[in-house]
Amino acid sequence: MKKLLLLLLFCITASAQFQSAYPPIEQCDDNNDQFAVFDLAQLTPTILANVNPGDYTVTFYNSFANAQNNINPIVTPNNYVNVQPAIQTLGIRIVNNVTSDIILATVDIRILPSPIANPATLSKCDMTELPIYNLSDALVQITGGNPNVFVSYYETIVDAQNGSNQIQGGGYIPFVNPGTQTLFVRVQNIQNNCFSLTTLTLNTHNCGDPCPAPTQLTATNISNTSFTVNWNNVGGSMGSIFNRVCVVPLGAQPSDSFSYVVSATSNSFVFTGLSPDTCYEVYVKTVCDISVSSTWSAPLQVCMQDCINSGNCTEVLVLNAFIDSNNNGIKDSGESNFSQGNFIYQINDLGNTLYGSPNNGTYYIFDNNPTNSYDFSFQLYGGLSTYYASNTTHNNITLSAGSGTTYLYFPITVLQAYVDAGCYIIPQNLPRPGFTYDVVISYINNGSDTIPNGTVTFTKDANVTIYAISQTGVTTTSNGFTYDFTNLVHNETRTITVTLQVPTIPTVNLGNLLSNSASIQINGDVHLPNNSSTLTQMVVGSYDPNDKAESHGGRIVFIDFTSSDYLYYTIRFENTGTANAEFIRVEDLLSADLDETTFEMLNASHPVNTRRENSQLTWHFYNIDLPPTVTHPNDSHGYVHFRVKPKAGYALGDVIPNTASIFFDYNPPIVTNTFNTEFVENLGNPTFTSEAILMYPNPANSILNLKNASELISKIYVYDILGKKVFTLTENNSNEITIDVSRFEKGIYLLEVTTQSNKKSNKKLIIK
Structure with a gap:
């Protein structure tokens, strides 16, 4: 009995050295999205403060239940992203390495809200003496009237981030007069010390410009080669002698040497002899005296019409x-296209x-x-x-x-019956953690007769779940579904839209690849290579709705790709404007590495005219009348889907780039991302844990430091959330590297680090 009491006393004493719940770990919400990166390992010294640290192992889990059952431990506790917004309770498992005793505990991780910080502008009119600004006049603009914040002003963004060298006093004299100067503002929550940064623009301008530039430029009577420009002569204290009008190609600068003189009493001019289907910019200035002129007006963009591209020619x-x-030899009723x-x-x-x-x-x-x-x-x-x-x-x-x-x-x-069915899987948008995305299965009868029956099979990526299927009557399977169709006539195309749910981080992470596939099975098919299709897409944080992608996901195993295989490209577009797009033109100058003679058009979202001239591909969507996203979010987008082969002689390590341009009506082109397809030795690369790479600070704003203690770093690639490579370092023989990230846009990036032994690791970088 005495031995039992001693054992119980020992267990109670050992357990008393630990807490059942530890103080919460808090992190400011820099992006105001209720998610942040936490360093859980900072709690370990507190947990082991009263014991010999070498005798215990501390492991963190997403939940207390997982800690109890010892499943799904958090493998990167020093770089953990919460999976529940605002507040999440984690489990802690403390194991005595000597006795194998187990103690369970919890800790909350909390997202602290960062205050709203709006950009603001203060303006002064001053011609004779230096202006003095009361910076507090911008408080309401910056904070929206929030009383629970402390606002301070700085001349550099570094000072604002560090809270150093604060501008003192209520009166501030700008460096530039007249002109604009930008100050940096730190808005700090009084309750939790989280802060946000914004800007304050000081705009000092001359008063009563004696020779102001014309305003309110408009264009009328636009034709293939001419238009009329109208404007408003503002009139200053000096009056005016005449106006100058100038038309230049889009993006060029106006010049007196190439302008036309117009009477001061007129506010209209007709330009002729211009090029069809071309955009120009028009400028107007006022000449008030022999040596005094206004600045050029703000430009007016005008695009010439062209019935060939718009599809409005009479013939x-x-x-x-x-x-x-x-x-x-005659097309009779019932004969199919x-x-x-x-x-x-x-x-x-x-x-x-x-x-x-x-x-x-x-x-x-x-x-x-x-x-x-x-x-x-x-x-x-x-x-x-x-x-x-x-x-x-x-x-x-x-x-x-x-x-x-x-x-x-x-x-x-x-000449003889031809039996062939094709199946393709087409992206509609890109996968994002926690959101749904769509893919379209397109299947077609390429044969000469009706296909009486067949089966379409869809296989999903293991990391996603099926949220919705547009086709009724499907048979679900453990990894997708099948659909039995009937009576698919010659040249008929049918589609099935599949909506897929992407899990949250860390089940998937930015930069992960998701692969979905579809296939078709019919009796007697004489051409099997087009019966199956696979689409691989990268998980991103956000994406541009006008983009270009290839179905292999950017990397193809060299030995698996044969002379019979194709690259499958999709160009997506979306009308993000405010009015319907009457017609759309998509252009793609194929890379010199692609064999244009193998080009085949596969599918499009709307009726389309497809033309190839050498390597130049052009798609015309005449009379598409595509509505804007703001009014019709489900009907505002479209795509073209085609395939083409690489030219013979491609080798391991070759990269094939491709970019497209999208024209909405007469607007300038929207240039898509450049999608790179690389032929690689294999898709699996030796890796090392991300803990081997020390990266700081993260989030970063100007300088990023990387250090690998185990071996030298040979290459670094940085990708934005759309998969575009924004930084490359390929010649290095050091284990410590400093990167200037000040030119990077704010957001999330993916770093790929390769060592001299060709081991690779991916890390998430936040630029703020």
Whole structure:
């Protein structure tokens, strides 16, 4: 009995050296998203303060239940991102390495709110003496009237971050007069000491400009080559002698040497002789005296119209390929269109061959030049000459004024039955932790007859769950679903939209790759390579809705890619403006590493005209009338999906870049990201734990330090959340590196660090 009492006393004494709950660990919410990076390891010395630290092992868990069951330990406690917003209770497991006794405890991690800090502006009008600003006049602009904050002002952002060299006193004289000066403002929460930074702009300007620039420029009567510009002459104390008007290409600067003189009593001028489908900027200035002129006005952007790109020409050619079931050379009722090939044509016998990919068998050519002459034929895709024949040509075709719409037909003869189904998976947006994203399964009957039945199979990535499926009647499986379809007619395309749920960090992390695949199975398919499709996408924090991506996710194992394989590209666009886009043009100049002759158009979100001229691809969405996201978020986007092969001779380590440009109406192009596809030895790389790399400070704003104690660092790549490489260091033989990150935009980045032994590690960097 005495031995038992002694044992109980020992256990109670040992347990009394630990707490059941430890003081919370708090972190300021720098991004105001209720998530932050915590250093849990800072609590370990407190936990082991009354014992020999070498006798105990401390492990942290996402929850107390996980600590009880010893499952899912937190492997990077010094770099932990909370998975629940605001406050989360973690479990702690303390193990005596000598006796194997186990003590359980908890600790809360809390997100402390950072105060709102709005940018502000103070203006003064001063011509004769230095202005004096009372910086407190900006308090309401900066804080919105919040009384629970302390506001201080600094001349540099470094001082604002450190809270040093604060501007003292109520009167501040700016460095620049007249002009603008930016001060940095630190807004600190009185209750929790968290702070946010913003700017205060001091705008000192001259009073009563005696010769002001014209305002309110507008353009009217816009045609292919001309327009009228109108403006408002403000009128200053000096009066005016005349105006100068200048039109320059978009982005160029105005010049007196290339301007036109307009009477002071006039506020209108007509520009002529401009280039169709081109954007310009117009400037106007007032000349008040022989040596006194106003500044140039703010520019007015004007884009010339072009009926060829907008699809509004009165004269149009419509090319139509179809299955000539009765071989009479005439398209009869019930004969279906044919899309397995390209229209080939030349203009004016100049020797420059153009290729038009039919959209459901049809291709449009708009032309307002009646002197142009066209020659046409239809070329089948490679390998189809055994099954089909196309012998029709049309030569010396012109579009005379007033001819309207001219139809040219290309009958396709079936030599023997062709059974082929294709299946492709197309991205609609990018995966983000905690959000859903969509992929579209597109399946098509490329054969000559109706496919009576078949099965579409979808296999999801193990890290995501299926949130919704647009198709009814599917059969769910442990890793996706199947769908049995019937009566898919020739040239018919059907789609299934799959909505997938992405888990939160740390189940997935920024930079992880998610792969989903789809396939189709039918009886007697003679062409199997297009029966399956895989889409690999990177997990990002946010993304640009106008982008370009390739389905392999950026890296392809060199030995697994054969001469029969294609690269599958998707260009996505979204109308983020305020009005409908009447027509859209997408352009893609293929990389010199891609074989343009293998280009095949696969799918598009809307009816589209697809043209290839050498390596230049152009898609025209005529009359798309795409609504803006602000009014129709589900209908404001679209895409093109195509495939092309690399040129022969690609090698291990080669990188194929590709970029696209998107034109909404007559607006300047939106240039997408450059998507790089690299041929690699394998997708798995030797890695080392991120703890081997010391990175500080994080978050960073100007300088980032990296140190690896075990071996030298050879390469560093930094990617933004869209996967774009923003920094490269490839020649290094040191284990300590300093990087200037002051030019980086605020946000989240992914660092890939490679050592001299080719081990790789990824770390998340926050720039604030």
